Amino acid sequence: xxxxxxxxxxxxxxxxxxxxxxxxxxxxxxxxxxxxxxxxxxxxxxxxxxxxxxxxxxxxxxxxxxxxxxxxxxxxxxxxxxxxxxxxxxxxxxxxxxxxxxxxxxxxxxxxxxxxxxxxxxxxxxxxxxxxxxxxxxxxxxxxxxxxxxxxxxxxxxxxxxxxxxxxxxxxxxxxxxxxxxxxxxxxxxxxxxxxxxxxxxxxxxxxxxxxxxxxxxxxxxxxxxxxxxxxxxxxxxxxxxxxxxxxxxxxxxxxxxxxxxxxxxxxxxxxxxxxxxxxxxxxxxxxxxxxxxxxxxxxxxxxxxxxxxxxxxxxxxxxxxxxxxxxxxxxxxxxxxxxxxxxxxxxxxxxxxxxxxxxxxxxxxxxxxxxxxxxxxxxxxxxxxxxxxxxxxxxxxx
Amino acid sequence: xxxxxxxxxxxxxxxxxxxxxxxxxxxxxxxxxxxxxxxxxxxxxxxxxxxxxxxxxxxxxxxxxxxxxxxxxxxxxxxxxxxxxxxxxxxxxxxxxxxxxxxxxxxxxxxxxxxxxxxxxxxxxxxxxxx
Numbered sequence: 001x002x003x004x005x006x007x008x009x010x011x012x013x014x015x016x017x018x019x020x021x022x023x024x025x026x027x028x029x030x031x032x033x034x035x036x037x038x039x040x041x042x043x044x045x046x047x048x049x050x051x052x053x054x055x056x057x058x059x060x061x062x063x064x065x066x067x068x069x070x071x072x073x074x075x076x077x078x079x080x081x082x083x084x085x086x087x088x089x090x091x092x093x094x095x096x097x098x099x100x101x102x103x104x105x106x107x108x109x110x111x112x113x114x115x116x117x118x119x120x121x122x123x124x125x126x127x128x129x130x131x132x133x134x135x136x137x138x139x140x141x142x143x144x145x146x147x148x149x150x151x152x153x154x155x156x157x158x159x160x161x162x163x164x165x166x167x168x169x170x171x172x173x174x175x176x177x178x179x180x181x182x183x184x185x186x187x188x189x190x191x192x193x194x195x196x197x198x199x200x201x202x203x204x205x206x207x208x209x210x211x212x213x214x215x216x217x218x219x220x221x222x223x224x225x226x227x228x229x230x231x232x233x234x235x236x237x238x239x240x241x242x243x244x245x246x247x248x249x250x251x252x253x254x255x256x257x258x259x260x261x262x263x264x265x266x267x268x269x270x271x272x273x274x275x276x277x278x279x280x281x282x283x284x285x286x287x288x289x290x291x292x293x294x295x296x297x298x299x300x301x302x303x304x305x306x307x308x309x310x311x312x313x314x315x316x317x318x319x320x321x322x323x324x325x326x327x328x329x330x331x332x333x334x335x336x337x338x339x340x341x342x343x344x345x346x347x348x349x350x351x352x353x354x355x356x357x358x359x360x361x362x363x364x365x366x367x368x369x370x371x372x373x374x375x376x377x378x379x380x381x382x383x384x385x386x387x388x389x390x391x392x393x394x395x396x397x398x399x
Numbered sequence: 400x401x402x403x404x405x406x407x408x409x410x411x412x413x414x415x416x417x418x419x420x421x422x423x424x425x426x427x428x429x430x431x432x433x434x435x436x437x438x439x440x441x442x443x444x445x446x447x448x449x450x451x452x453x454x455x456x457x458x459x460x461x462x463x464x465x466x467x468x469x470x471x472x473x474x475x476x477x478x479x480x481x482x483x484x485x486x487x488x489x490x491x492x493x494x495x496x497x498x499x500x501x502x503x504x505x506x507x508x509x510x511x512x513x514x515x516x517x518x519x520x521x522x523x524x525x526x527x528x529x530x
Contacts, residue, residue: 117465129516130405135433137409139522144470147487148463153476156461164458164502210462210497259440262485266478
């Protein structure tokens with residue numbers, strides 16, 4: 001297809017604790033790594049999209065440019081919850097598709113090591129008198145008084161709701177999903193945690209929000225990832241080696257949550273993911289049966305289950321049977337989160353939506369080492385940020 | 400409204416009996432608990448307040464053991480289907496463990512005092528208890 005956009009170079013840093021590196025250090029490491037991988041320089045880039053969610057300089061893109069190359073190009077600072085990285089990548093892709101440039105770069109970076117529990121906005125002080133405030137006229141903070149605003153709690157309810165609708169879920173089932181991902185992480189040297197965890201260890205770990213124990217929650221950590229994308233016409237002028245390693249972006253989709261009953265009570269992460277998957281398969285001209293591996297947004301073990309269904313990897317309502325069949329294990333028919341997933345690889349929020357694409361590219365380039373999925377030629381990467389935003393990318397190896 | 404009592408949120412009406420209300424779009428009947436600028440479903444800008452059924456079915460829950468500072472744990476956060484309108488609320492007056500809290504259990508609205516401010520006004524919260 002003449003208007004295809006390709007990933008020419010991609011890089012992720014080690015995820016984990018980087019006390020000696022600030023946001024710009026990590027972003028620079030990822031960006032310079034992606035440039036080196038692509039065989040280009042900052043001078044080639046026609047657009048930069050940079051994502052960071054949880055603080056740091058207001059313009060992470062410009063701060064990055066001041067370290068690795070101030071070339072005067074348009075730069076977009078992107079913030080879109082846990083879909084920030086995917087949104088940054090899609091921003092660079094759109095600039096190329098619009099014909100504004102031939103090369104673009106997307107970067108996502110976060111420093112979250114030791115951040116602890118991510119909760120909603122709490123009101124610090126109840127004050128001397130009850131005074132209604134905000135859109136609910138609340139006289140005090142509602143977290144813990146009317147439900148929970150913590151991420152482990154919200155996503156626990158999302159998994160439990162699936163169980164209520166279709167049956168078959170249990171604490172043990174969700175823990176087994178986590179066990180699979182922790183097992184996969186033992187083969188990924190860039191993962192924040194690479195320790196095998198038994199089912200018993202996972203289930204007896206500290207309970208955070210039933211049924212999610214600590215081991216079943218995404219790991220807050222530091223990290224960055226970056227990608228260089230290129231137009232189809234420019235790629236044709238590059239070396240055969242660059243063309244061979246280039247990965248085709250067969251679909252790049254971003255959705256938000258359409259209104260449905262209850263969606264403002266408990267976030268509905270299902271419909272927008274299903275919509276994104278449907279659009280992505282259509283744009284790519286592929287179906288779930290064509291996919292070799294999936295990196296999906298397992299921010300919590302309870303979330304991974306519902307996304308088997310939302311991404312159409314199984315029949316509607318069939319996620320429990322699909323998982324129990326072993327299909328999603330790394331030697332199964334459709335391996336999911338062979339990187340270790342957010343639960344063990346880690347979740348430096350804005351980096352996640354590019355890091356999962358890095359993982360897919362490693363396999364499509366046959367460069368994944370001991371965790372290589374043999375014969376991988378199509379991969380799907382998914383992220384979702386509450387609020388909500390969903391990014392789905394389908395990637396194909398060069399034919 | 401009772402001058403000495405104030406609801407935790409403005410969609411809790413302190414009356415005989417205490418009950419919840421939603422803002423219902425007059426065009427498409429979408430229901431909301433938050434103050435509205437317009438309807439997120441159809442774009443309509445007119446709403447009527449409608450009462451919510453005080454009984455329902457627990458559609459989902461989590462038992463929160465680890466929360467932000469100042470939030471008492473453990474507690475049961477739930478999502479309740481009240482005759483087709485979904486409501487967020489804690490499940491109260493129940494032992495907070497998976498043996499006592501189950502998906503699909505029948506619950507009913509209950510209200511309770513949450514403390515008195517310096518003017519002697521008591522805030523009143525709501526939750527759902529086993530029916």
